Amino acid sequence: MNVGVIGGGAAGLAAAYELIKQGHQATVFERAPFLGGQASTFDVGGARLERGYHHLFVSDVDMVALMSELGLGPRLAWISSKVGLYHGGRIWNFVTPLDLLRFRGIGLLDRLRLGAVTLLLNREKDWRRLEPYTAAGWLPARVGQAAYRAVWEPLLRGKFGERYDQVGMTWFWGKIALRFASRGRGMAKEKLGYPMGSFGEIFDTLGEFIRSKGGRVYTSAAVRRVVVEEGRAVGLEVELPGQGVTVEPFDAVVATVPSYIFPRLVPTLPKTYEEKLAGVTYLAAVLVILELKQPISQIYWLNIADRSIPFVAVIGHTNFVGPEHYGGKHLVYLSNYLGRENPMYFMKHQELLDAYLPHLQKLNPQFSLSWIENSHYHREDAAQPVVGVNYSRQIPEHHTPIRNLYLANTTQVYPEDRGTNYSVRLGRKVARILLKDYGFPVSGELPKPAIPSSVTVQMES
Ligand SMILES: Cc1cc2nc3c(=O)[nH]c(=O)nc-3n(C[C@H](O)[C@H](O)[C@H](O)COP(=O)(O)OP(=O)(O)OC[C@H]3O[C@@H](n4cnc5c(N)ncnc54)[C@H](O)[C@@H]3O)c2cc1C
Known part of the structure; x- marks a missing residue:
């Protein structure tokens, strides 16, 4: 098969990588002058730094596996993390669970309740039970307003700004479950991972791998339109650097762009799917x-x-x-x-x-x-x-209503928080779905996810 991939971030490059590994061809078109999308880098002090801060969790098994497949395993360092909270005019350490007991920003009873509810949440296996609740409603009812305001509301605001009160409790549960997984047995200090050549090195290595196997990777190459004929995606209209606008034929297309960009590239997208995209x-x-x-x-x-x-x-x-x-x-x-x-x-x-x-x-x-x-x-x-209540109902399908056209973007990551690991997983998974749709054999397995009941894994597989 010859597949066109829109977007050269983690998901697009992983999709192309998987297609090529399975013996097919892929061409990646990235609008920006560099690869890596949200995890891309720029130069500082003679090294590469992510435009937005990035690290890995121990539970990021897809990224760890990918790095190892690319020969970058030795570049991955696991480093003790130092987390803190600025509260009441001073910085409090939140490195070990004992730090919660030492945090005198709230009373002892509140601290104990906070610890107990955290442990209970980690033992909860059925995230669907929590889906109808917002974190801002569920949490204070269990830990009290003072503890919620001091510790968890800032965490929610840190990720969702002014929309913190819309966030679904399942998102919060996923965060707790993954942070526990990063601590290992005995609640040791949390370790976070960093690819010592930067995340950019992973994406450049992916790009080199794809090219070395006959695939193509273009940067500064904006896709203008998915060419659709009789309800099927048959190619891409692309603005290539130095070549102007060309139309390239493809057997299938994987789009990894955000949901608000996707309809602009596919004007014939049916309203029902478009509304689902607009819902997030x-x-x-x-x-x-x-x-x-x-x-x-x-x-x-x-x-x-x-x-x-x-x-x-x-x-x-x-x-x-x-x-x-x-x-x-x-x-x-x-x-x-x-x-x-x-x-x-x-x-x-x-x-x-x-x-x-x-x-x-x-x-x-x-x-x-x-x-x-x-x-x-x-x-x-x-x-x-913004991952709100009952979010699983809002997730758009990977199979779009246009035949041969697939979507893999961060709105489809749930109940985990979006991250490079899950974009890699989405990209590889959608490539495998596509090949199975066409009756091609697919070899090997993707790593087992840290949260076994995740939608990311079960949807459509
Ligand atoms: C501030 C910040 C901190 C983060 N911290 C972490 C972290 O610590 N750990 C972690 O794992 N993850 C982190 N993430 C999340 C992670 O970076 C993303 O989830 C992941 O990189 C998304 O990859 P993607 O390929 O799905 O999407 P994107 O990276 O958004 O890739 C989509 C690509 O499509 C391209 N595109 C759009 N339109 C077109 C078009 N018309 N034609 C061609 N190309 C197009 C875009 O330029 C983009 O490169 C963070 C993100 C941010 C913003």
């Missing part, structure tokens, strides 16, 4: 990245539980992967997840710096503007689908 909203990640002479704190992942501070998380990347890898620079992301109704979504780099920087002294009174050597701005529009 995305939040944008707005990121300011600082290159500093010294660290602001020793914490890698700091949730901010103080609404007077205009960002929701501070990710000290070089408290995870040391500054020696980035020419001695200390790298910090100031993060927000925003809808388009939020004025900060439209703010320019300098405006955000003006709004954010005065607050850094709250986190570290010694902080001075003279520590800043450089800064960067990045916005990712399709960063986070």
Whole structure:
């Protein structure tokens, strides 16, 4: 088969990789001048850094398997994570479960309830039971308002900004289940993974593999339209660098673009499917990245539980992967997840710096503007689908109503949180579904997922 793949992020490259491994041909078209999509990198201090902070969990078995298949296994480092919470004017460590007991931002009884409910959630195996509830409704009823406001609401706001109160309880459950899986037996310190050449190295290696087997990978190549004839996808209209607009015939097409882009590429998409796509909203990640002479704190992942501070998380990347890898620079992301109704979504780099920087002294009174050597701005529009209640009913099918046309995007990841691991899984899975549809044999198995009951795995397989 000869398959056209729209998008050169984790899902698109994994789909092409799987098709080629199974003995078929694939061509990837990526609109941006680089591969990797949301997990792409730029250069800082002589090394590559993700535009948005990235790490792996121990439960990310698909990414670990892929790295090993590509010969990148030795590049994967597992590093103890340092998580913290800014609450009541100071930073609290949340590295080990004992830190919860030491957290005096709430009373002892509240801390014990918080610990007990976390353990209960981890033992819950049937996520469908939690589907009708929002996390903002379910959690405070179990742990009390004080504990919820101090610890879990900031976590939800850190991922969903102002839409935190719409998030389904199943999403929260998935987060707890995967974080426990990352701790292993005995509740040891959590380890997080990082590919020491950056996530960009994985995508470039995938691209090289595809090309080495006769596939094609184009960057700066925007797909303008899926060519549909008699209800079947038969090709792609693409703007290729230096060649203008051309139409390329394909036996089938896999699209990995966000749900709001997909209908623009397929104007004949039936209304019912289009409505399903429109049913899920995305939040944008707005990121300011600082290159500093010294660290602001020793914490890698700091949730901010103080609404007077205009960002929701501070990710000290070089408290995870040391500054020696980035020419001695200390790298910090100031993060927000925003809808388009939020004025900060439209703010320019300098405006955000003006709004954010005065607050850094709250986190570290010694902080001075003279520590800043450089800064960067990045916005990712399709960063986070808002995973609401009864979300499993909203997930669009991989088989679109157009024959030979398949969709694999982050709105189809559930109940886990979206991530590179699940995009790799989606891409490989959709490639296998496609081949089976055409009656081709498919060899090998995908790794067993960390949450065995996941929709990501069971849907349509
Ligand atoms: C701030 C942030 C932090 C994150 N942190 C983590 C983390 O710690 N760990 C983790 O595993 N994951 C993390 N993620 C999530 C992870 O990056 C994504 O889930 C994953 O990369 C999505 O891959 P994808 O291929 O499904 O989608 P995308 O990466 O969005 O790829 C889709 C591609 O399609 C391209 N495209 C769009 N339209 C067209 C067109 N018309 N023609 C051709 N190409 C087109 C886009 O340019 C894009 O490259 C994070 C994401 C963000 C934003």
